[in-house]
Amino acid sequence: MAFTGFLAASDISSAINACKAKDSFSPKTFFATLGLSKKTPSEIEKVFKMLDQDQSGFIEQDELQLFLQNFSKGARTLTAAEVKAFLVAGDMDGDGKIGWDEFSALVNDS
Numbered sequence: 001m002a003f004t005g006f007l008a009a010s011d012i013s014s015a016i017n018a019c020k021a022k023d024s025f026s027p028k029t030f031f032a033t034l035g036l037s038k039k040t041p042s043e044i045e046k047v048f049k050m051l052d053q054d055q056s057g058f059i060e061q062d063e064l065q066l067f068l069q070n071f072s073k074g075a076r077t078l079t080a081a082e083v084k085a086f087l088v089a090g091d092m093d094g095d096g097k098i099g100w101d102e103f104s105a106l107v108n109d110s
């Protein structure tokens with residue numbers, strides 16, 4: 001898995017398991033469980049680039065929906081309500097997607 005180098009597999013499974021139930025996902029809780037805010041900016045950027053599957057420079061809604069599957073292939077997709085809440089938490093300029101500065105602010109706030 002792409003993240004194995006700097007994220008502990010046990011932290012990834014804890015984070016995934018904590019939001020198994022639909023509508024239980026919280027980006028801040030997820031990032032906190034991963035310990036992502038303690039990683040270096042370049043490591044956090046690697047995670048951002050992985051989530052930005054089409055390399056557009058933004059994490060769009062379809063990519064947010066598949067967010068968990070980047071960490072664990074068998075994970076569920078996020079519900080429409082969770083995608084919306086993710087944007088409320090992270091999309092500071094209201095353009096409907098999450099850019100690098102917004103992602104890094106969200107991670108450092110978790």
Ligand SMILES: [Ca+2]
Pocket residue numbers: 052053054055056057058059060063
């Ligand atoms: Ca994108």
